[in-house]
Amino acid sequence: MDWLGLHFLPSMPADGRTLMECSHNPLLILLAYLVACAASFATLDIAERIGHVDNATARIRWRGLGALCLAVGIWAMHFISMLSFQAPLEMHYDLPVTVASLAIALIAGIVAMETLSHQKLQPAQYLFASICIGLGIAAMHYVGMSAMRSGATQYYEPVRFIASIVIAIASSLAALVLAIHLRQGSGVFHQLLKYGASLVLGAGIVSTHFMGMWALHLMVPAGAQFQPPSTENSLQLSLTIALIVLLIIAGSVSAALADKKLQAKERDLKRVNALLSQLDQARVSLQQVAHFDALTNLINRRGFNQIFAERLMEQKLAQGMLAVMFLDIDHFKRINDSLGHDAGDELLKVIAERIRSATRANDVVARFGGDEFCILIALHNTDEALNLAQRVMHKMKEPIALSGRRMVMTTSIGISVYPQDGETSEELLKHADLALYQSKGHGRNSIHFFSANLKTKASLELQLEEELRAALREESGLQLYYQPIVDLRTGHVAKLEALVRWEHPTHGLLTPDRFISIAENNGLIAELDNWVLRRACRDLGQLTEPGFEKLVIAVNCSALNLAREELLEEIDSALKEAGVAPHRLELEVTENALMGNISSTIMLLKEIRALGVALSIDDFGTGYSSLAYLKRLPLDTVKIDRSFIIDIPRSPQDMEIVQAIILMAHTLHLKVVTEGVETPAQLDFLSHYGCDYVQGYLFSKPVPLSALRPLVQQLNMRRPASLWPSTAMLEAVNLTVHGPGTQLVLTDSSDPRMDRFRPRPAK
Template identity: 45%
Template sequence: MPDVNPATHDKPLILLVDDVPANLHVLAAALKAGYRIKTATSGPAALELLERDDKPLLVLLDVMMPGMSGIEVLRRMRQKAETRDIPVIFISADTSEQSQLDGLELGADDYLTKPVVTSVLLVRVRNILQRKRAETQLRLAAHVFEHSGEAIIVTNHHNDIIEVNPAFTRLTGYTLADVLGKNPRILSAGHTDPELYREMWEAIHQRGFWQGEMWDRNKDGNVFPKLLTITVVRNARREIDFHLASFADISQQKATEERIRHVAHHDPLTGLPNRLHLQIALEQSLALARRERREVALMFIDLDRFKIINDTLGHNIGDGLLVQVAQRLKASVRESDLVARLGGDEFVVVLSGEPIAHAAVSVAEKILGTVSQPYQVESHALHTTPSIGISLYPQDGGGIDALMKSADTAMYHAKEAGRCQFHFYKEAMNRHNQERLTLENHLHQALELEEFLVYYQPQADVQSGRLVGAEALIRWQHPERGLLTPDAFIPTAEDNGLIMPIGEWVLRQVCRQIHAWREAGLQPPVIAVNLSARQFRQDNLVDCVRGILSEAGIAPASIELEITESAAMDRAETATAVFHALHELGVGIAIDDFGTGYSSLSYLKRFPVDKLKIDRSFIMDIPDDPNDAAIAQAIIHMAAGLGLQVVAEGVETEAQRDFLRQKGCDFLQGYWFDKPMPGEAFAALLGRLHAS
């Protein structure tokens, strides 16, 4: 028969079986408000309905029916796996106690006598369905506990182990008998910071949940990293009765992450750091040199006549020669120095320390002598020599590009002078210094003459394309050179200290602009403002930010401060305190250029940051470059695990947008969505969005 009461399929389905239609009508009328109802007027009809996919959660079954009795229907139900566990309530006119006992012994879950009292019926039905749900949940929980791939420990309120699952034994080697009544710290490898334990227990007691990485030692003494999740079970008084801890061995994941990092940062042929690694390391060396007013030497090395060897004997022989050259270069420098391969036959050595010029001469002479010795590659006796160009920071350039260009120029002078020698970059030193002095003077005037501008680059939700924020970017309207981007003047401003007043000007300008937009009826999103490393280290940073916000009359949550990964990790302990102070103030915090530095995950978890911004260098070649794609995906997954949002910088193509969307990135910034624009243009954009 069709349903008496067709209803939405989210209601529990009950099958009513009785040979008297009037009885079915009474039962259906009592139940139809809270349940879907199907009916059958005979045993065979009921069994036919039970064969269908849409099986009931409960059967109300008349005992005495002509042909096939309810008892026979129940017997057949219990014989089939698909209907064996469906609860059954017998309904009978026989009110004797023996009849009820017989029905229950036959396997019925309950027994009602006719005439059925509606209120009793509803209570019995509700109780059986609730019990059935509880039994199902218990079976599922038991199945998960027994068959989970993750180790599970259950401890009491004293944190004594009372139960473990088979995966725990497989992973650690300990059986329940080994650990029963003991504290889980018997697994500790002793590698975990006590501060992390303190934070863990604080989170467990306050929030009832904690997740993080720790190191354990198994029964055989082997140490392994684990991703641990702890939840609690509380009683009616909100007291903790049990701790549920699950963990998995993440050794393979750690090894994969390390391989990804190594592949991303090292040359596959020679094993030397690659161009990306060089750029990161050189940025760090220059940042340290700026702080401590020290010099850095950059040596650009090119092999003489290598192309002839490569073209004549083939790439395999050429590659073999490059491997041996790389080994000799590493042997020629100090452990603190860096040797990198740019590609082809080009190598770079970075030296730091005092006196740098003398050290550069010593290393260059050693490289000339070592690299010029004969080589044996397979059956070929080979000979090559190095031509070396040397540039010094800060004399020959304040940034990586300038130093590389200077060293490259000096290297070509060495080749033109006869090869197998080294040259310092000196030819353009006076002109460079003059240009630098001129730029510094113009920078001072630019502040006084208000030649700086703030542009705003929108940020979009990667799923919806909706505007969610913007980054404030400084521009210089130079009276002679036109509109300049930060690369043209910020390195000089950082060197001479002007970055402090310039950075403060940008922050003040942005806060005033936000206030003005709101006064005009616009609704600007959160605006991100970059903090330089010098600003981040200033003692009164938090007071300065608080004062500017108060002066502009806007809430702290209106802005987000971006700090580069290298600046944050430079003095991590101090940075932690500054981050917490800014967080308490109420401003958003983002780690900029993430992936280009060497963040300690232990510190990253302690920083109260909101977002990670993936550096554009990892975005520009995705999805085609598997290394960049792997790095971007790893950053996104790691951020998700830490509860952080991710902004991808430099998104310029639909393919990049689609890749980031698929991998779970939150926001994008780049020309695919919109380019940086003056405040007036951004206000017009806000106006259009407000109107729509």
């Protein structure tokens, strides 16, 4: 059976016999395999270069070089393998047909390189290209086989013939997939993958050839003469062809490697140029950013310091004066919290423009960050600084439209003057900041100049901070005093309020108003509150004798400490260490502390209440709590602030407020404690309107633990009727009270009118 000029052998011909004594030279087979592997590696390497070259002309050149390497490699593998074929016949090869096989291999290589020039292929494209390349390789093989001239006729077994074509197509498909996937990557592992893929592809190409050779049957006529095969010429020719092809491949791979390095250098050079350009742009931007605030376009702190140093040098030479003003926007945080940071940013822009419009052309206005601004002016006398500060404050009071609202902002200003308040910029800025701190401490919306006593006060506070840290660390100097809280129903001491004192080695016994604010401002309040809690629980554990075993100790909790999640664990730990029942501890929290973060506060208070600890709201009426929130809080007691008691019975308004608070608390099933009771008239009034507990100097000042037992025993010996005068005495001092039929109007304590009630002095 013949097809396309090839003879196929379905069965043995009758007029001849099969030549069975054919063999192959192992050395040449190995040489052919090495050539195939080298061609595969060159193909993968050049395919990688094609994928990284941007220039169209260069891509065409690389495709041509890759096609040449692949074609001559496959053809040389085939020809060397043919030369390794040894048969007892005289054989030679037809040159035109051999060249034709090389041309077919070149066409297959061009198709392969054209396919590999695409960045991504679809599965159908992979399949079509691999079929074309595989058929080209098979055609090259069988055309090359037909160039062999001898006295035998070539017949092919159909199954093995088809198998050789399938292997060629499969090898082509594998080559395409590997080449496309391996053209991205770098490093030693990537290179090893390429070597491994080259060995696999070389084996596939060699397998195509030898499957075709396995399908070959040489048929010789009966009586033909045989002769021993000659291998010398075949070996020399094979080595020559292999050397030439390997040189071509090596040159191509070297060119690809050199081009890769050159392109990498060009890419690095472009990247360096781009980076230099970006650095130039960044340097310009950084110069702008380094000296100007992005939000307000005012000079920032760094730019201000640079100008400040220059102006200071000028005034030193001219013996002139400078003023530094620190401005802080009052309650700016409320804007961010209520309207959002975007609205806050818009407000800062308006404020910056207001400040700039109030200053002169030569004045320097800077934003230091947040809501802090600074102004630097040259002046002849301090009145100029005061006038400028007043102009700024006047400008600030103009209404500002923001987020559909009209609001008025105020500012606190601190001023320091050169040379009287300092010689360096650091000193002047620090002193202006101290003056600003004084303005904020005096109710805000005010102007203060630096004075020497501010520096003394700041130094004292710094010293007290260091000594307070040492006192907490060493547990020395701090003491607890206790003030009795009397139950008006029984006349006995029912509770004790724990009040911290500090026995300072220099300043004597300090009350909390001297050091609590220092602890809050410097992160010591949690440690101080925890010390008070543990010491109070320890002292309570010692009060176990009759008459003391049911006493409850009330411990104050600061607003900052109430926001800590660790508070619950600290309370539980203090109770367990002291062996005290939780119901003997009462935690006092201020009204404003409760309203700080109402959702998380309610959750924390419920967890504390679940321990069995009682809860009391301290300083009630002085803050901004809402009755709607108050009814949700898990409270036991309301403590009326002494500011409402101090003017009773002279103030009917205070009497009405106290009546309303007692009625409201009892309506919510809360007990009422009134502090600051100092006169019998106050006591009689509170008893008449049903107050549950009282405390104050009428009974005792706070005393240390050592003096507590006799004090409590003395107070408990008094009968309830002897604690207060009769109602007749109440009338005798002309108290104006409302009878049972009087309507009491309860107002929300968040009403701004409640601001007139000042917080009590420190206990």
